Amino acid sequence: MADPTKVFLDEDDIPTHWYNIVADFPTPPPPPLHPGTKEPLVPDDLAALFPMGLIAQEASTERWIEIPEKVREIYRLWRPSPLHRARRLEAALGTTARIYYKYEGESPVGSHKTNSAVPQAYYNAQEGRMRLTTETGAGQWGSALAFATQIFGQTCEVWQVRNTYESKPYRRILMETFGATVTPSPSDKTEVGRALRERFPDTTGSLGMAISEAIEEAAKDPGASYSLGSVLNHVTLHQSIIGLEAIKQLEKFGEQAPDLLFACAGGGSNLAGIAFPFLRENIEGRMNVKITACEPAAAPSLTQGEYRYDFGDSSGMTPLLKMYTLGNEFVPDPVHAGGLRYHGMAPLVSHAYHEGLMKAIAVKQRDAFAAGVEFARAEGIVPASESNHAIAGALAAARKATEDGTSPVILIGVSGSGQLDLPAYSEFLAGNMLDA
Template sequence: MSDQIRFDLSQNDIPRFYYNINADNPVAPNPVLNPATLEPVTPDFLSVLFPMDLIMQEISTERYIEIPQEVLDIYKLWRPTPLMRAARLEKALGTPAHIYYKYEGTSPSGSHKSNTAVPQAFFNKIAGTKALTTETGAGQWGSAVSMAGKFFDLPVEVYMVKVSYNQKPYRRFLMETYGGEVYASPSDRTEAGRAMLAKDPNCNGSLGLAISEAVEVAAKSNGTKKYSLGSVLHHVCMHQSIIGEEALKQMDLAGEYPDVVIGCVGGGSNFSGIAYPFLRENLKNGQRARLLAVEPTATPSLTKGIFAFDYGDTAKMAPVVKMHTLGHDFMPPAIHAGGLRYHGMAPVLSSLVDAGYIEAAAVDQKSVFAAATAFAQSEGILPAPESAHAICAAIKEALDAKEKGEKRTILFNLSGHGHFDLTAYNAYKQGELGDSTYPDELIADIPNHLPKVPMVA
């Protein structure tokens, strides 16, 4: 057999610690504000929604946080994940670059989301939480939480944006097979939902409203139910650091070190997961890998948004944080990368981009699907539309290296598979994908949509 293209670790190599970038972060953190008072939050405010262990992780500056044995035992179902060299894609591109990808789609729920769903379920379980509530758009996150909840015998209520609930039944059936209870949002189970239904009985829902419903159920449960979020928050991003820790070891097996590390960004968790361990190597061990966060031109929070304090959700129930934002009342275009349609961005990632430690780029929907199709046809794996943003940027890097006639080692995170996104692939093939650029006049109007936070801004 000729050259290896897969670099496997054994189960003994699963990381035993989450890496916390805040131990090494050269950028000072900004306060988190109560959405009602715009004053810094207290742990009490957060403890209505989250168990104390996760709140402590959220604010920790410890460098390494031990992963509980019960969580490691679940990770073994799919970790370590493969790191592959995309040799056939390189050949198809005719590039001298070496392209590697870390593949998180081998998790049973199909994406990196399981990496944080499991510890979130575990820390809730040991805190005595009786049920989890969460929202989901396309369903990747809802699937991961439903699976993780079942593993720890913790019921899960998922508020799924109604248009997705009706149009994407496969994801819903998957959540239900794992035992999740899935409700179309707006539902009649919450005040927020009922108010919306009274106003518009045919409302199709939005992610912002689904968050409000899930948060409301947890907030009114007298502590029995807690809320679970799939990105943005620091503890969520930190759980994903196991991706980058494994990738560091696997690149070592491959005998190369990346010149550039690429991930797609919606809320920022899968990118943070692969990039922060490499950022640590940049900051502490003299490495110089470029770190590139890739977002859709339709939701250009990092590349065109404003770095400012804003609400985490449309209904102003979630904390106010300083982040790159398009405005909390941002209405995203109907692009197919449902996981990247958030108005904001993880605050830590935002501050690192702002300070120049991390690069950002935006790619348009048609280029993304062209890249996804080229990848499927050369490497076999059908990527999730979200992950295909990273592929698109990786291909651009590889073609740039080709043009310049230089060797370049590229690593990207393939955060999930696209088995539930085939209507989007068909729309691309049928030429039905429209322009996905967010209008400049709406960008110019963002400041008018932000909360007035004079004391800290």
């Protein structure tokens, strides 16, 4: 096939193993700590919330972890995801750069989140845990888990950040279409929710608060599990299939490696998913990819936070994680990229950043949406609010390359579709978007 615009792979090319960056870090990442004893966590500490299959992955130092056949069978509904050469965007920019994007928006819920939701539901079902609770920001993770749990006959209860529950009803309906129940957070259903509402009566909610509620609910019921859509090691592990596929697809385009890689980063699962397989190539000396995490200016954990142990939720119920954090009580401005409104950053992403293995930039949402509209008009894909942050980083780099007369290969991780973010586009186009 001559000069393709996009490259798929056969379903047989869906990776058979997830890639675990822990095996290849030059220095080991700091362990999570028990919040009471401050000692490194042992598997049993997590048994109330997670099935052993996931706990084992959380602590694993194996490089490759086999993907269960049942999970691969479900991945086949939408994977491998396409890698596009952004030919029309390149022409619109008049750039000397070659721009590629890996598009995760064709999944059942329009984002990369199903890549982890399916194995999480699977491992829970294997151990008979048939009730899952979770949080969601923009609703992408919640709808992914709603989709995955109904496959295995599980029930799914989602606490959705109040800001997005109210401003983005479509994703709530999507969760309900897949059979989940959805509660705006903070809610009156949990102790922690009631306490938060008393303390912050006007709060628009945050991922940290919603996590606290979902954890409280799961911890009360031995048959229930809590499920997290980002941050944890096993989530970044599951997402590694994005980067593994992209490496094969770039080869099919005749490219040896990207020079620059941009991905949005909230909790870090999307960034880790596309970047860690390339980071391995860097570590082993086969590539020299400059990886840039694109975070929102409203929640700039890498660029403005501290690298220290902190809680994953707002109420201090989780283990202590060594990560870049804005403090677990930080509540970001209600920007549209609900999936990025998180106070911390995945410990493995934080470690990579701390070790100088990747860069980070903070992007304001108006700049993100300006890039998103430019992308949509050229490529015909309206990107998710979150993905726009990566696109903004990439477009700036492409423009700089053109000025400099260089021709870098740029790879963008486009984590999802923005069809359900259209009200945010409307605000942007009308000039009413919050300058945050």
